Amino acid sequence: MKSILITGGCGFIGANFVRLAIEQLPAARIVNLDKLTYAGNPENLAGLENHPRYRFVKGDICDASLVGRLFAEEGFDCVVHFAAESHVDRSIEGPAEFISTNILGTFTLLEAARKAWKGTVPLKGQSPRFLHVSTDEVYGSLGETGYFTETTPYDPRSPYSASKASSDHLVSAYHHTYGLPVLITNCSNNYGPYQFPEKLIPLIINNALNGKDLPVYGDGKNVRDWLYVVDHCTAILKVLGNGRIGETYNVGGNSEKQNIEVVQTICDILDEKSGLLSSGQPRRSLIRFVKDRAGHDRRYAIDASKISDELGWQPSLAFDEGIRRTIDWYLENSDWISAVLDGSYHTYYQKMYGER
Numbered sequence: 001m002k003s004i005l006i007t008g009g010c011g012f013i014g015a016n017f018v019r020l021a022i023e024q025l026p027a028a029r030i031v032n033l034d035k036l037t038y039a040g041n042p043e044n045l046a047g048l049e050n051h052p053r054y055r056f057v058k059g060d061i062c063d064a065s066l067v068g069r070l071f072a073e074e075g076f077d078c079v080v081h082f083a084a085e086s087h088v089d090r091s092i093e094g095p096a097e098f099i100s101t102n103i104l105g106t107f108t109l110l111e112a113a114r115k116a117w118k119g120t121v122p123l124k125g126q127s128p129r130f131l132h133v134s135t136d137e138v139y140g141s142l143g144e145t146g147y148f149t150e151t152t153p154y155d156p157r158s159p160y161s162a163s164k165a166s167s168d169h170l171v172s173a174y175h176h177t178y179g180l181p182v183l184i185t186n187c188s189n190n191y192g193p194y195q196f197p198e199k200l201i202p203l204i205i206n207n208a209l210n211g212k213d214l215p216v217y218g219d220g221k222n223v224r225d226w227l228y229v230v231d232h233c234t235a236i237l238k239v240l241g242n243g244r245i246g247e248t249y250n251v252g253g254n255s256e257k258q259n260i261e262v263v264q265t266i267c268d269i270l271d272e273k274s275g276l277l278s279s280g281q282p283r284r285s286l287i288r289f290v291k292d293r294a295g296h297d298r299r300y301a302i303d304a305s306k307i308s309d310e311l312g313w314q315p316s317l318a319f320d321e322g323i324r325r326t327i328d329w330y331l332e333n334s335d336w337i338s339a340v341l342d343g344s345y346h347t348y349y350q351k352m353y354g355e356r
Helices: 012-024 064-074 088-093 096-117 159-178 200-209 229-242 259-274 305-311 319-332 334-340 343-353
Strands: 003-007 029-034 054-058 078-081 129-135 182-187 189-191 214-217 223-228 248-251 256-258 287-290
Touching: 003 012, 003 064, 012 029, 012 229, 029 064, 054 064, 064 096, 078 096, 078 229, 088 096, 088 159, 096 129, 096 159, 129 159, 129 229, 159 182, 182 229, 189 229, 189 319, 200 214, 200 259, 200 319, 200 334, 214 259, 223 229, 223 259, 223 319, 229 248, 229 305, 248 305, 256 259, 259 287, 259 319, 319 334
Parallel strands: 003 029, 003 078, 029 054, 078 129, 129 182, 182 248, 189 223, 214 287
Antiparallel strands: 223 256
16 A cells, blocks of 8 residues: 545544554555534644645545545555544434435545556555454344344435445445455544544533533433454454455454443443532533434444454454543543633534533
8 A cells, every 4th residue: 555545534433534544554654634613623634734644634525536646646556444423412413414415425436446547457466455443333233142243134214324325335345346445444433632622522522520410311321332443444444455355354352231231331430530510429420311313323343354354453452441532531631632622512512412
């Protein structure tokens, strides 16, 4: 891999991946294409602005002329596609942006890659690669038992997961129809540094630190498999380097937790590290159960045996250690979280959860 296009590299997972790629791929040039929507923050990559192997381009993945021009300028032999609208609540409130970015944006990138790589003769053991980063939410909801595998039928339940399912199918179709050298990863819930504070873990950390209500949907017993973001990024590097073209790899953290367990764990760790609330109460007293999200999937759980067996990848952090690292990062970077909580986010937050 000599020249890599990373889309959405200023977002949560993308920024962590850019940093890892700069470190782990010393011969590769990294071009980061990001629209800088509310969740894309260039400060996530502070310190890389003048790196000789890094280029940032502000732009939309739906802009075919821009994407085509970048392929011509940079001669990409690899695409890692993170850019997506990803918040389920936002997809319920306004699905149009999800259709545009997640489906049409992926189509635009696939077309650019197809045109640029058409007629390319792979060298021995080498070929261009288009890696599409997706989610376990495309599979729908599990009962109390069972796991998602790479052959689980798709059954998306929200506009977000439906848009990601559509993009997965497009990527797969471009492989079968045009021979495009694609790879797909479907990951479980990520957490860690630089995550925008609309998602559960950074939302709870921020609210708990500031004595605000901790909103928990329904009865709080929805189960997710939690994956530390750097572990996810190492998995992507494994798939990128050694994955079989045309294949899908599920990436999970082997850390199933109920949402209420996650919230309570954060409360207890913050009480330990920062002391009780000014009222003398523990932070668990801030938990408020709110009306459940429409179409809220009950349980996700990933069977990651394929990536383990074929590529030797395993998550390195259990949730108990990963969540402590995450909390420590947010405690040490309080200025970061304050900076991203701008007016538009406060308006959205107030609408969705209320501020009492």
